[in-house]
Amino acid sequence: SAVISQKPSRDICQRGTSLTIQCQVDSQVTMMFWYRQQPGQSLTLIATANQGSEATYESGFVIDKFPISRPNLTFSTLTVSNMSPEDSSIYLCSVDGVGGTDTQYFGPGTRLTVL
């Protein structure tokens, strides 16, 4: 498995501002993912972040709203831009391919509240 940390664990932000969430993993991984979990709902994939290439966004998510960086094989950031209350969610990162497996391991999540 992998040990994944996220910062911050939670935050309360004002509408119109931006927040950058960090995801750090304790081993090198090829693929990192960002998910959103809206209140009381399941997880939705936002984008896939591979090191050395642009992130691939799922339908309904755009780079201007959720820019992602992947500077190396152990780290990624997700920015939630120009926030509105509808962005209040838990944001989780996950990694795939640890030890050659096809299992995704998840970070603890960042709980975001937008006022």
Place this chain on the structure above:
Amino acid sequence: AQSVTQLDSHVSVSEGTPVLLRCNYSSSYSPSLFWYVQHPNKGLQLLLKYTSAATLVKGINGFEAEFKKSETSFHLTKPSAHMSDAAEYFCVVSALNDYKLSFGAGTTVTVRA
């Protein structure tokens, strides 16, 4: 394309009694199937996974799941519930060798003393 349907949004059991969480899947290809658990204010933890090996999969904390291709099901069971099992459970499917996960809506498990 693949998808999962969790048949129960909420399951309530008494401590010490069996737990059954039902999941049906749809997949165009040989699927990989997972169960994850999310305790309150925690991230997701992998309980178990199926990837075309044995149809009965044993996971952590006494959970197991059986893959039934004829019924397109992957139900999760535990013979004796513990208070610490109270959590949200997600059934997840992906096509074999495909990283994209499709999550079910989740089942909330409540354990009564």
